[in-house]
Amino acid sequence: MVSTDKPIYVAVWSGDDSSIYYGYNKNIINKSVQATSKQTSFKAHEGLVLVLDYNRTYNILASAGEDRQFKIWDS
Numbered sequence: 405m406v407s408t409d410k411p412i413y414v415a416v417w418s419g420d421d422s423s424i425y426y427g428y429n430k431n432i433i434n435k436s437v438q439a440t441s442k443q444t445s446f447k448a449h450e451g452l453v454l455v456l457d458y459n460r461t462y463n464i465l466a467s468a469g470e471d472r473q474f475k476i477w478d479s
Contacts, residue, residue: 412428415427418434449467449471
Protein backbone atom coordinates (compact mmCIF):
# COMPACT_ATOMS: atom_id res chain seq x y z
CA MET A 405 0.00 0.00 0.00
CA VAL A 406 1.19 3.50 -0.80
CA SER A 407 0.23 6.53 1.26
CA THR A 408 1.46 10.04 0.44
CA ASP A 409 0.73 13.63 1.37
CA LYS A 410 0.75 14.73 -2.31
CA PRO A 411 -1.11 13.40 -5.38
CA ILE A 412 0.26 10.50 -7.39
CA TYR A 413 -0.42 11.16 -11.08
CA VAL A 414 1.07 8.02 -12.57
CA ALA A 415 2.01 4.45 -11.62
CA VAL A 416 3.21 1.39 -13.55
CA TRP A 417 4.14 -2.19 -12.65
CA SER A 418 7.73 -3.38 -13.04
CA GLY A 419 8.58 -5.99 -15.66
CA ASP A 420 8.21 -8.96 -13.32
CA ASP A 421 5.25 -7.48 -11.39
CA SER A 422 7.25 -7.60 -8.14
CA SER A 423 7.15 -3.84 -7.60
CA ILE A 424 5.39 -0.70 -8.70
CA TYR A 425 6.97 2.52 -9.94
CA TYR A 426 5.10 5.74 -9.25
CA GLY A 427 5.72 9.41 -9.77
CA TYR A 428 5.79 11.42 -6.58
CA ASN A 429 6.44 15.12 -7.10
CA LYS A 430 9.79 15.25 -8.98
CA ASN A 431 10.80 11.72 -8.00
CA ILE A 432 10.23 8.18 -9.19
CA ILE A 433 9.71 5.70 -6.39
CA ASN A 434 10.01 1.92 -6.68
CA LYS A 435 7.89 0.15 -4.06
CA SER A 436 8.10 -3.63 -3.72
CA VAL A 437 4.96 -5.68 -3.14
CA GLN A 438 6.76 -7.44 -0.28
CA ALA A 439 6.00 -5.65 2.97
CA THR A 440 9.52 -6.13 4.35
CA SER A 441 11.30 -4.53 1.39
CA LYS A 442 12.32 -0.89 1.46
CA GLN A 443 11.33 1.46 -1.32
CA THR A 444 13.91 3.21 -3.45
CA SER A 445 13.56 6.65 -4.98
CA PHE A 446 15.48 9.00 -7.22
CA LYS A 447 15.00 12.51 -8.55
CA ALA A 448 13.81 12.15 -12.12
CA HIS A 449 12.65 15.58 -13.30
CA GLU A 450 12.66 19.29 -12.45
CA GLY A 451 8.84 19.28 -12.50
CA LEU A 452 6.11 16.79 -11.62
CA VAL A 453 6.46 13.30 -13.07
CA LEU A 454 3.38 12.91 -15.29
CA VAL A 455 4.10 9.84 -17.46
CA LEU A 456 5.69 6.45 -16.73
CA ASP A 457 5.86 3.33 -18.85
CA TYR A 458 7.79 0.10 -18.41
CA ASN A 459 9.01 -1.97 -21.37
CA ARG A 460 9.19 -5.63 -20.35
CA THR A 461 11.19 -6.67 -23.42
CA TYR A 462 14.15 -4.37 -22.74
CA ASN A 463 13.61 -3.81 -18.97
CA ILE A 464 13.59 -0.03 -19.31
CA LEU A 465 11.47 2.63 -17.69
CA ALA A 466 10.43 5.75 -19.59
CA SER A 467 9.32 8.93 -17.85
CA ALA A 468 8.15 12.40 -18.80
CA GLY A 469 7.56 15.40 -16.62
CA GLU A 470 6.31 18.94 -16.36
CA ASP A 471 9.83 20.06 -17.24
CA ARG A 472 9.01 19.03 -20.86
CA GLN A 473 11.68 16.31 -20.88
CA PHE A 474 11.43 12.59 -21.36
CA LYS A 475 13.99 10.16 -20.03
CA ILE A 476 14.80 6.49 -20.46
CA TRP A 477 15.97 4.62 -17.35
CA ASP A 478 17.82 1.30 -17.60
CA SER A 479 16.94 -0.97 -14.71
